[in-house]
Amino acid sequence: MLDATxxxxxxxxxxxxxxFADLRAALAAGWRDFTRAPQFxxxxxxxxxxxxxAMVKLSLGHVATVLILSxxxxxxxxxxxxxxxxxxxxxxxxxxxxxxxRNGVLLRVWRERARQIPWxxxxxxxxxxxxxxxxxxxxxVFLGPRALINITDGLSALMTPExxxxxxxxxxxxxxxxxxxxxxxxxxxxxxxxxxVDFITAMLxxxxxxxxxxxxMLAWAALLAGLLFAAMLPWFLGLLIALPVxxxxxxxxxxxxxxxxxxxxxxxGAPEGL
Numbered sequence: 001m002l003d004a005t006x007x008x009x010x011x012x013x014x015x016x017x018x019x020f021a022d023l024r025a026a027l028a029a030g031w032r033d034f035t036r037a038p039q040f041x042x043x044x045x046x047x048x049x050x051x052x053x054a055m056v057k058l059s060l061g062h063v064a065t066v067l068i069l070s071x072x073x074x075x076x077x078x079x080x081x082x083x084x085x086x087x088x089x090x091x092x093x094x095x096x097x098x099x100x101x102r103n104g105v106l107l108r109v110w111r112e113r114a115r116q117i118p119w120x121x122x123x124x125x126x127x128x129x130x131x132x133x134x135x136x137x138x139x140x141v142f143l144g145p146r147a148l149i150n151i152t153d154g155l156s157a158l159m160t161p162e163x164x165x166x167x168x169x170x171x172x173x174x175x176x177x178x179x180x181x182x183x184x185x186x187x188x189x190x191x192x193x194x195x196x197v198d199f200i201t202a203m204l205x206x207x208x209x210x211x212x213x214x215x216x217m218l219a220w221a222a223l224l225a226g227l228l229f230a231a232m233l234p235w236f237l238g239l240l241i242a243l244p245v246x247x248x249x250x251x252x253x254x255x256x257x258x259x260x261x262x263x264x265x266x267x268x269g270a271p272e273g274l
Contacts, residue, residue, distance in 0.1 A: 010195035010267070013205065013258040018213040022256045023220055030249025033088045034241070037097055040087045040105060041244025044080045048243060078121045078189050083109045084247030085190050089266075116192040119199040120185065131177050135170060142166035182221050183210040190254035196267045209257045220253065 034041045086108050090097055098104045112118070142162050187209045188202035197205075210217040224246060231238030 018216040026253040029252040033248035045243040088251040116199040
């Protein structure tokens, strides 16, 4: 088998026209995959939950520590998603599922370090740093540098006309940033897992999917945000169900969103030696 680094690039797929029926079908397939192999969904969801609790405990209320620890999350998240995508793909193929062993799901996730997923994770980290810097800059522009130093004054300053304007701008800015990141990654991560494609091409194809299916993909983004928010209300316990179901569903939506050329072969992943 060729080294995944030098494998022949997959031909560019065609973007399909999606409908709201595709969203319902993807959600139904996501729920079906979760109920067929719940141990995998619960495992990867638990990684998020334990990581969040660990971050809170280790930070001990120090903002700087929270920032440092949170930088690791954008790198971990794509790999956790890959685990769910691998499970969905193997269920569709009727392949055996196992955590460990020569063909285990965890080993398949580990092999992705030699392919394109880490580059997507790096882009997410850079994106996060830019958002953090710009959000702090907006805070200083509207409320002054003193608000960044004295947290108590900063909180009280939010209850002013300038503070209300800041909140409005931050919400608008955050929505635009989140939407762009969503457009870059909603299809690119499963695409990079499934085919031999560079991360730039994968992100451009993801953007094309959102551009050609604006209403449907915006509805999917709103659905993701709404379900995840609702899942966090009962002490975050709902995430143990919502995260794996939505992860599996995203894989099935990817399969509906891209039409691969005839003869295009899915990537088996990195060779056993990696």
